[in-house]
Amino acid sequence: MDDEKLLWALELKRQHGSTSEAARAADVPRTTFQHWMKLAAERGLSGYGPVMPGFAVKTVSSRSADGAWVKQAKAPGEVFEVPEGHAVKGVSALVDADGRTVQRWIKTREETVSEGLIEALKSVFDSYQGRAEASAAPDNTDSDLLSVYPIADQHLGLMSWARETGENFDLGIGSDRLRACMARVVAQSPPSRQAIILNLGDYFHADDSRNVTPRSGHSLDVDGRYFKVLSTGVQLMMDCIDLALQKHESVLVRNLPGNHDPHASVALTIALGAFYAREPRVTIDMDPSEFFYHRFGSTLIGAHHGHKAKAEDLVMSMATRRREDWGATRFHVHYSGHIHHFTGKEVAGVRCESFQTLAAKDAHSHSNSYDSGQSIQSITHHRTDGEAGRHRVNLAPVLAA
Structure with a gap:
């Protein structure tokens, strides 16, 4: 006008x-x-x-x-700017009869991903001076075999003090433990042509630098800055992948989100996907869902962290969401973590099990008498005969002084 x-x-x-x-x-x-x-x-x-x-x-x-x-x-005040470290959660508006805005309410919340995330990932990439290049496959692998390496509840970054919990544990101990046990179990496993590294969730103990569980807000005992924990976790998974490449022609990697690391697990997947983009022997599964399904010959494998559904519900979900694979296979298994100890049950013909962790008990677990054992294993599936064998690496229980 x-x-x-x-x-x-x-x-x-x-x-x-x-x-x-x-x-x-x-x-x-x-x-x-x-x-x-x-x-x-x-x-x-x-x-x-x-x-x-x-x-x-x-x-x-x-x-x-x-x-x-x-x-x-x-007159109105200054233009509103989102505070540093916050993100817009929602916007409400009061409008007049003609639909024009009279007032607005802007709701913000703290960012859930640490500001050091990008720098942490970049530091890992810089140490490798670029993406992974293609490497030669091992000789004489068996195309009728598939090896699955479940990594359950690694809780990287967890801090435990021996005088309080009976065992010292920190970022370095946890990394060295998984790397050493992975090397041993890979060496024991048969030379399957394909391998699956199945991270069942809670690979990281904390999801961000606040060091609390995302949903309940429980305080966590964490060793080191989030930048350091995340960088170490990416490097450690690369080491596990490289160990598997020495034994298997191709390696599929899936990182499932847990209740401790729903966002950090996504960062891990994106980092690995970028790093191994030039390595045809490595496939990083970029599926954003919380469920994993894989069909190998006559076997259908399902997996979930296990924090949102019982075994019966997970079996029904697999049958419903993978109807064609379900009907075309004779063997069905479902893997989960979350509870840190071994459980096994059969639900409608499906073998459902959870796995032990390699992590020590933190103060919360110790005070609640969560005294499960510690181990890692590989599971071998045959193309037509279903599960064909297992190999396990156990950690000896820590004896009280």
């Missing part, structure tokens, strides 16, 4: 004596004409003094054909 048109509107108002009659003469809605009057008042075209500093025209009320009352109110 230019000043000339606003002056024309003011003249209509003077001639007709009311906003309604003037709006009818201008062939516009009454609310539109009122808006014109406010603009004319703000620009000082209505014949009254300028708006006071820090105020804005609120309403314009007609007194007669040649006069008006002008109501002023405090």
